[in-house]
Amino acid sequence: MREFGYQCADDVTGAVTLLAADPDARYLGGGTNLVDLMKAGVERPGLLVDVRELPLGRIEPTADGGLRIGATVTNSDLAVHPEVRRHYPALTQALLAGASGQLRNMATVGGNLLQRTRCGYFTDLSQPCNKRNPGSGCPAVAGEHHNHAVLGASDHCVAVHPSDMGVALTAFDAVVSYESADGPGEIPITDFYLPVGDSPHRETALPPGALITHVTLPAAPVAxxxxxxxxxxxxxxxxxxxxxxxxxxxxxxxxxxxxxxxxxxxxxxxxxxxxxxxxxxxxxxxxxxxxxxxxxxxxxxxxxxxxxxxxxxxxxxxxxxxxxxxxxx
Ligand SMILES: Cc1cc2nc3c(=O)[nH]c(=O)nc-3n(C[C@H](O)[C@H](O)[C@H](O)COP(=O)(O)OP(=O)(O)OC[C@H]3O[C@@H](n4cnc5c(N)ncnc54)[C@H](O)[C@@H]3O)c2cc1C
Ligand code: SF4
Known part of the structure; x- marks a missing residue:
């Protein structure tokens, strides 16, 4: 594993500035995906900027009856929040269907959205993979793909997104808010993930170095x-x-x-x-x-x-x- 620095950010602007200054830096949420990828050599950051002490750990009602969920709220805390259980039961069920209790205690909302695919070729450095190494090819198309995509894929990549939480957030029309070096922004979750096309290594519409700060759920449907x-x-x-x-x-x-x-x-x-x-x-x-x-x-x-x-x-x-x-x- 490459040697890396570690810094714990205590304000959002400071965290974004650290990432803007260092293209090799990565935000660290619960680390349940990023650290595994570092051990496999897929991710090789020079600096980890820990975001868990940022003031993004609250779940608050919005004026229009929705919920504003901080990016560092853990999957466990989100799953059992009374308003989520009452008005967005599919979200609670999705969260509790994911991973294990220990992992959910660590995993954050921001990290869950940005977790990477579980395609076996992606984490096997001996194999080509367009997502890990653009232009190298996609062995899954002719190889092991029994759990790969049937909708919206391309010849360049047939991997699926693994998040359970993201599926429920998509049904509820969540909006992802971020802070970047160029200021804040927000993206409806239905536009958050980019189409695969010929660039599967570009996964989201987040600007480079952007920090996810919140996810907002509109007022729950009556349904x-x-x-x-x-x-x-x-x-x-x-x-x-x-x-x-x-x-x-x-x-x-x-x-x-x-x-x-x-x-x-x-x-x-x-x-x-x-x-x-x-x-x-x-x-x-x-x-x-x-x-x-x-x-x-x-x-x-x-x-x-x-x-x-x-x-x-x-x-x-x-x-x-x-x-x-x-x-x-
Ligand atoms: C054994 C195992 C089983 C699992 N099973 C499931 C499952 O069944 N269903 C499921 O949905 N998931 C599952 N997971 C995945 C798990 O949900 C994710 O690993 C977790 O949600 C990632 O969150 P994290 O906070 O640990 O992210 P991290 O690992 O810390 O980060 C992931 C990525 O997000 C980036 N990041 C983190 N926070 C922010 C932020 N605020 N802004 C911008 N970027 C950020 C990091 O830089 C990194 O690129 C499983 C994981 C394991 C290890
Ligand atoms: S499906 Fe995507 S992630 Fe898997 S090998 Fe092909 S390009 Fe890589």
Missing amino acids: RSRYRKVRERASYAFAIGSVAAALTVEDGRVREARLALGAVASRPWRARAAEAVLTGAPADGATFAAAADAELAAARPLPHNGYKVTLMRNLVVSVLTELAGEDAR
Whole structure:
């Protein structure tokens, strides 16, 4: 591992200034992803700027009924916050479905959004990988890709984003706020992750050296919400497919629907085509299947991950059916 410096930042401007002055510096949240990548030699920062003492550890109500979540709030604290549990249950469920209790106690909101893919080639320095080493190739396309993307990928990279939390935040239209050397800014989470295209090493729309300061949730939809994750073992595993959904049903018809899919694309995938089919339609199995099919029509599976298309169709139908049943009670 490369030798590195360590500095604990105590104000946001100071942290951003340190990163602006040193392109080899990285922010350190809980370190649960960055430190692993440093051990593997994928990340080789010269300086770690620890952000956990910054005044970004609060969850506060906003004037319009939403929540403002500091970037250093841990995944554990966010999951059990009473307002999150009451108004954004899919977010609590997504957080608790991720990693382990110990990891969630360390992992921060900012770090979770910026965690890197779990594609095995990405962390294997003996292999080419366009994301780690631009232009070197993508061995996953013809190699091991059973848990790779079926939506929105390109020949340059077929990796998926691993965050559970990000899928729920996407369904709830969260907005990511940051501070950079050029001042503050904000990005809707649906625009936060860049399309893969031919530059998979460019993952987010954050300016270089920007510090995530908050994530804001707009007022919760009236709808009930749910997160369901499918994984290869019952605990402590990344998703092979997941769904965050919120649904309001009135007089047997869908008044409002929010749907995001996880582990199918390089980003949490907002299912707009499915939402368009759902809105105003009868809240029944035929509509839910049509909605899933509308979204998955764009799927381009590889030889060994076609199962994900069926899995996601079943998952979407099952979660929506469950939510509609609860709404009718
Ligand atoms: C064994 C294991 C199992 C896991 N299982 C799951 C799972 O099932 N589901 C899931 O979603 N996740 C899972 N994870 C991933 C885990 O959720 C992430 O590692 C964690 O959320 C990252 O947060 P962190 O604060 O530790 O980030 P760090 O490792 O500290 O940082 C990650 C990245 O974010 C950057 N960063 C951190 N904070 C900021 C900030 N405020 N502004 C700008 N950049 C910042 C860092 O520079 C780094 O590039 C698992 C991890 C492990 C090790
Ligand atoms: S899928 Fe992406 S991360 Fe994996 S080897 Fe290909 S370029 Fe690298």
